[in-house]
Amino acid sequence: MPVPDLSGVPPWAEFNDLKDKINDIVSKYNNLLVNLDSLNVVSLTADHIDAGTINANVVTIRSDLTAGAFVEINGNGMRINNGSYDTFTANTNGYVTMTGALIRSQTAYPYVVMDPSSTLFGAYSTANNYLTIQALGGTFQSPQVLIASPSANMFMYTSGLSALMGATGANLNLSSNLDVIIRGRNIELTPDNGNYDVKVPFDQFKDTFTNQTLYSMLLGKATSGSQTGSAGAANGGIAPGTVLQKADGGTVTWVGISAHTHTQN
Structure with missing residues (x-):
């Protein structure tokens, strides 16, 4: 002074x-x-101050709140502290950091939200139509992507050594206008509880190497229980009419093998 x-x-x-x-x-x-x-x-002590510009590079403006919390503006930027850590900072370079903040695009649908206390990220068209990323399962399970509609849900996440994608209340369809490629060491198709079927159109199920369909290959196979074509008569290597001595002392005359068929196994 x-x-x-x-x-x-x-x-x-x-x-x-x-x-x-x-x-x-x-x-x-x-x-x-x-x-x-x-x-x-x-x-200076005053009930209020009306000012055009307060130069915070020269003056520090600070409001001390309960439990050690405070709001401060100075030449380095702005800080809001809850008494334990900074919940909001904005420096002079325009870099903003918010911790524990609820961010919501608007109050009415549709809106996007980021809320660390519940949904990590969410995009809502209505209360029952949304996409969220949720932190579930702690150490062993990844965050879960959930796509929900009023009647069905689809989810994706990893847990341990497994990556899971599934649906509840709806069929799960994989489609593309190009090829759909499923690759792995082993590919297992297991209907739920063994009570359902793996359905494949045999006329579209092709061998990679021969390009033959399973249907055409099965048509070339024998049908169990059906009769083969006639084998025709044969002499069996012995001329018909040959008299053969039997072991017990009698004789028989060989007439050959008549035409016959066999039942397919």
Whole structure:
């Protein structure tokens, strides 16, 4: 604060001395009100301050709240602290950090939301139609992507050594206008509880190497229970009419093998 340069009048002051001193005081008073600055003010208490610009690079504005919380604006930017950590910071480079913040695009549908206390990220068209990323399962399960509609849900996440994609209340369809490729060490198709079927159109199920359909390959196979074509008569290597000696002493005449068929196994 500057050193005051006002002095009183001497004991022998005359009228003109008093007049000059009053004029001097009025002049300094007017100059003080016009040029009031930080040199003149050390501490200020007021109900409110109306100001055009407050230069926070020179002045620190701080509001101390309960439990050690505070709001502060200074030459480095702005801080909001909850008493334990900064919940909001904005530095002079425009870099903003928010911790524990609920961010919502608007109050009515549709809206997007980021809420660390429940849904990490969400996009809602209505209350029952949305896409969310949720943190579930702790250490062993990844965040889950959930796509929900009023009647069905679809989800994707990893847990341990398994990556899972599924649906509840709806069929799960994989489609593309190009090829759909499923690749792995082993591919297992297991109907639920063994009570359902794996359905494949055999006329579209092709061998990779021969390009033959399973249907055409099965048509070339024998049908169990059906009869083969006739084998025709044969002599079995012995001319018909040959008389053969039997082990018990009698004889028989060989007539050959007649035409016959077999039942397919």
